[in-house]
Amino acid sequence: MTNFSKIIATGSYLPEKILSNQDLEKLVDTSDEWIISRSGIKQRHIIGENESPSDMAYNAAIDAITSNNIDKSSIDMIIVATFTSDAVFPSNACLLQQRLGIGSIPAFDLNAVCSGFLYAIATADAYIKTNMAKTILIVGADAVSHYIDYTDRNTCVLFGDGAGAVILQHSNEPGIYGSELHADGNGEEALHVKGQLKQGKIVGHPFVYMDGKPVFKAAVKSLSHIATSILKKTNHTKEQIDWLIPHQANIRIIEATANHLSLPMDKVIVTVDKHGNTAAASVPLALDTAIKSGKIKRGDLLLLEGFGAGFTWGASLIRY
Numbered sequence: 001m002t003n004f005s006k007i008i009a010t011g012s013y014l015p016e017k018i019l020s021n022q023d024l025e026k027l028v029d030t031s032d033e034w035i036i037s038r039s040g041i042k043q044r045h046i047i048g049e050n051e052s053p054s055d056m057a058y059n060a061a062i063d064a065i066t067s068n069n070i071d072k073s074s075i076d077m078i079i080v081a082t083f084t085s086d087a088v089f090p091s092n093a094c095l096l097q098q099r100l101g102i103g104s105i106p107a108f109d110l111n112a113v114c115s116g117f118l119y120a121i122a123t124a125d126a127y128i129k130t131n132m133a134k135t136i137l138i139v140g141a142d143a144v145s146h147y148i149d150y151t152d153r154n155t156c157v158l159f160g161d162g163a164g165a166v167i168l169q170h171s172n173e174p175g176i177y178g179s180e181l182h183a184d185g186n187g188e189e190a191l192h193v194k195g196q197l198k199q200g201k202i203v204g205h206p207f208v209y210m211d212g213k214p215v216f217k218a219a220v221k222s223l224s225h226i227a228t229s230i231l232k233k234t235n236h237t238k239e240q241i242d243w244l245i246p247h248q249a250n251i252r253i254i255e256a257t258a259n260h261l262s263l264p265m266d267k268v269i270v271t272v273d274k275h276g277n278t279a280a281a282s283v284p285l286a287l288d289t290a291i292k293s294g295k296i297k298r299g300d301l302l303l304l305e306g307f308g309a310g311f312t313w314g315a316s317l318i319r320y
């Protein structure tokens, strides 16, 4: 057992502006009580007028680099998980590489929506294990608010903006024990943004559409199943898990997943109350928040899980 990738640094960024449930009560026919009881969300951060998704990605990357004394010239690949790039092209990974000033290393965006960070972790781990890279900067960054219709109460109460970063490096010790990824394109109708630019015009609805119930059911089923599967594949038991770090979409989905694993909620990292659903940023933001607060410590066994549009879902079992 000598070929692993290990998390050597984490970082995060949340925009300054906070949108509370009380603020939303003024915009749509909703209530603080409904939002908290149905989703667990109390507030979410919203990107500034003059801020871009790549700014958030850069701030999270710089936090990971500086608060962990990383030599940025050691980074030899950048992956940005996002569905909200600044531009159609170039990718936010290229914008980030340019701002970090780190040479001609490969840089690309990866879009698996809310599972993007899990897809990026599995991808980076494969590059490291096959010696194509040694130190990879992964950033999950999304400005979901850019695609939210603030007159649609079905969606506007659920989402927020932010960025989280992780640096993975080759190690002789675990590390990532394994990852599992899935997709089911039949989920398209339940959750999508279909609008696109064509001939200089927006064609199709440019806002998030979600039929919550089927998404909720698919999320609980997929996340419960993948948790059992990744443990089996990596020869671990649920009793060994120190922390479950699930996608932060809805406290009831998180509780159902924890329940399936018989994990008490004090072993589950929850940030959905403060961040809402930040898509690809949700898991790395939760991870960094829990590391900075001292909850997650070196040597802990972490189960990371994501679920999102596509549908897509993924999990990673990691020794921190």
Ligand code: UT7
Residues within 6 Å of the ligand: 029, 030, 031, 034, 035, 038, 039, 114, 153, 154, 155, 157, 211, 212, 213, 215, 216, 219, 249, 250, 253, 277, 279, 307, 308, 309
């Ligand atoms: O990151 C991708 C993954 N996303 C998710 O995992 C989200 C999955 N879905 C959910 O989290 C939940 O389905 C919701 C939080 C969106 C909704 O919870 P629910 O338990 O499925 O809803 P419900 O059955 O308790 O309530 C639905 C009702 C509808 O009214 P009628 O048709 O029953 O009269 C909605 O119009 O609640 C109404 N409603 C609202 N009421 C007050 C929908 N949004 C709101 C709102 N405030 N913001």
